[in-house]
Amino acid sequence: MDTRKRIFSGIQPSGNTHIGNLLGAIRHWAARQTENDNLFCVVDLHAITVYQDPAELKKHTREMAGLLLAAGISPQHSILFVQSHVSAHAELAWILNCVIPMGWMSRMTQYKEKSKNRENVSVGLFDYPALMAADILLYQTHQVPVGEDQKQHVELARDTAQRFNNLFGETFTIPEPVIAGNGARIMGLDDPTKKMSKSSPRAEGVILLLDPPDAIRTKIRRAKTDSLSGIVFDEGRPGLYNLLVIYELVTGLGRSEIEDRFTGKGYGVFKNELAEAVVEYLRPLQTRYAEFTADPARLDSILAEGAAKARPLAEQTLKLVKERVGLG
Numbered sequence: 001m002d003t004r005k006r007i008f009s010g011i012q013p014s015g016n017t018h019i020g021n022l023l024g025a026i027r028h029w030a031a032r033q034t035e036n037d038n039l040f041c042v043v044d045l046h047a048i049t050v051y052q053d054p055a056e057l058k059k060h061t062r063e064m065a066g067l068l069l070a071a072g073i074s075p076q077h078s079i080l081f082v083q084s085h086v087s088a089h090a091e092l093a094w095i096l097n098c099v100i101p102m103g104w105m106s107r108m109t110q111y112k113e114k115s116k117n118r119e120n121v122s123v124g125l126f127d128y129p130a131l132m133a134a135d136i137l138l139y140q141t142h143q144v145p146v147g148e149d150q151k152q153h154v155e156l157a158r159d160t161a162q163r164f165n166n167l168f169g170e171t172f173t174i175p176e177p178v179i180a181g182n183g184a185r186i187m188g189l190d191d192p193t194k195k196m197s198k199s200s201p202r203a204e205g206v207i208l209l210l211d212p213p214d215a216i217r218t219k220i221r222r223a224k225t226d227s228l229s230g231i232v233f234d235e236g237r238p239g240l241y242n243l244l245v246i247y248e249l250v251t252g253l254g255r256s257e258i259e260d261r262f263t264g265k266g267y268g269v270f271k272n273e274l275a276e277a278v279v280e281y282l283r284p285l286q287t288r289y290a291e292f293t294a295d296p297a298r299l300d301s302i303l304a305e306g307a308a309k310a311r312p313l314a315e316q317t318l319k320l321v322k323e324r325v326g327l328g
């Protein structure tokens, strides 16, 4: 029996890729590559739902691809491509727009949060989940590994597939979100009640994958904690808990081992050790990133090859969708 699954996930090239993106999503993509058929996508059409400087967007798109390769995404095992290089994404999104009820979209919490206190929010930001549903459904995806914040959008993709299949006949595979237990929601260092986010207005709360060691040390030293004593995993102490989860994930140590290690020690010792552990965890990624980006022609050819592999898969689904709907 063939147990290989089709996996799809995406990440926006909006710059500022952070350790939350890595621990909540990217590392899982890299870890299970050989077991499955994978597509990983730099979702530039999603990034433009908020204004991006055109030259920066181009730069960030390549940077993002370089980071994914550096984090272990292998073109041998996965199709790595840029969303706008495969026009079927935008085309299917329009058709799905005509299937998704407004009420479903209005419930999306990410839109509510991102549009809060902002004037001139684009229609695209509201419609983001329809494009994400298109990304996922085009590839007849079984599983979508994402951080906690994207779960609701994957569920909307699943509901959309079901609704489409009911209306027009069996067309799409029904996808399911796969959320990592630990690390699925890394919080901001400056405010542990808010998730670490690329678009956070305060840089000190976000550990970037390309931060130099001293920047990482400073951010961790200044991370918001509490005045209680004891370095223990206690969700009631959100600042410390978030730092301990990061420590656990970057060192691979067990929770009781970690608590034993810091018995009788204070925040100073813990934060220093955490900073060094994060620096060492990111060092090989940063080295590989420098190698990949030193050869832009190679990077572009990996992305062109990825798009050439993704396109026929996407077009096959789009053709079926058009037939089902009665287009053409």
Ligand code: AQP
Pocket (backbone or CB within 6 Å): 010, 011, 012, 013, 014, 020, 021, 022, 023, 024, 025, 026, 145, 146, 147, 148, 149, 150, 183, 184, 185, 186, 187, 195, 196, 197, 198, 199, 200
């Ligand atoms: N803080 C986080 N902890 C764990 N996982 C996270 N992800 C994002 N933030 C965290 C996961 O990273 C993947 C790629 O994210 P994205 O580019 O699609 O954008 P996002 O979810 O909106 O993430 P950001 O970094 O917070 O960007 P902005 O500020 O632009 O909104 C996803 O799987 C996501 O769940």
